[in-house]
Amino acid sequence: MNPRSDTSELSSFLRARRGQLTAQECGLPASGSPRRVPGLRREEVALLASISVDYYTRLEQGRVQASASVLVPLARALRLDEDQQKYLYELAGKADARPRRRKSGQQVRPAVERLLEQLGQTPALVLGKRLDVLAWNPAAAALITDFAGLPAARRNYVRLMFTDPAFRAMHLDWTHDARDTVAALRMAAATDPADPELARLVGELSVQDPDFRVWWAEQRVLGAGSGTKRYRHPLVGDLTLDCDTWDSPDGSGQRLMVLTADPGGPSHDALRILASWTADHPGSRAAATDGDSR
Known part of the structure; x- marks a missing residue:
């Protein structure tokens, strides 16, 4: 259970939300008497939530804590969106037991795809909730691997790290x-630990690689952040690059990974060479379009 439970904040939120709604948009018949204040009446919220007026009144006045069973119909009555429902559960100090809708795919927003394209000679890719490689720019393909040439099922950063000899x-x-990648996978997986594709990936790699099995059991986690990566590229040799990752603000669990080098240094020059090479190889793809990469 969430330890937070603030009845005063909850009552303020309920009153504010009630004042933002109209009887018409909630499907209630118009009342003949004028309303002294805008918004729904307490009686109308109670009717929509199928609870007693007395209970809702005490709830809104902060004289009683909301029970878990009342939060679902209350959220429906107040027409709360996803973020507002999450906030409601947080204020009530209750675990959010609402059934989760499983998304059929991991779609990259058009704005992020445009960002990848505009980064030019800077390698960048979008990682999904299981560290699936969902999108990339030509510079990332030139540096890391030809993602477009891989089956969708193999476009997974963790799987490549442990099973692809050239990537390794x-x-x-x-x-x-590799150890950091396992920790990042565990962190990303925390949002949906029951994901069957996650279980399949972890099971597969645990059988195939003893290092993965040991590191996964360590329970180490690693969120978005920054670090340094050293590569040996067959075309341009050794590179030392700064690696920065950012979590998407839309709650999708996606991360943007960007690799950069100090201007004027040998690694920066190497990236410029790779950028010129990609100009002659237009087959590199800016984004995966196969649906849900696994």
Whole structure:
């Protein structure tokens, strides 16, 4: 259970939300008497939520704590969106037991796809909730691998790290990078631990690689942040790049990963060479379009 339970904040939120609604948009018949204040009456909220007027009044006045069973019909009556429902449960100090809708795919927003394209010679990719590689720019394909040439089922950063010999060989600090990747997967998976595709991925890699099995059991987690990666590229040689990742603000669990180098240094020059190489290889794809990469 969430330890937070603030009846005064909850009552303020309920009153504010009630005042934002109209009887018409909630499907209630118009009343003949004028309303002294805008919004729904307490009696109307109680009717819509199928609870007693007395209970709702005490709830709104902060004289009683909301029970878990009343939050679902109350959220429906007040027409709360996803963020507002989450906030309601937080204020009530209750665990959010609402059934989760499983999304059929992991779609990258058009604005993020445009950002990838505009980064030019800066390698960047979008990782999904299981660290699936959902989108990339040509510079990332030139540096890391030809993602477009891989089956959708293999476009997963963790799977490539542990099962693709060329991907593994290019990481000069493979043990460090691979262990961090496992920790990032565990962090990303926390939002949906019952995901069957996650269980399949973890099971597969646990059988195939003893290092993955040990590191997964460590329960180490790693969120978005920054670090350094050292690569050995077959075309331009060794590179030392800053790696920064950002969590998407839309709650999708996606992360943007960007690799940069100090201007004027050998790694920066190497990225410029790769950028010129991608100009002659237009087959690199800016985004995956196969649906839900697994």
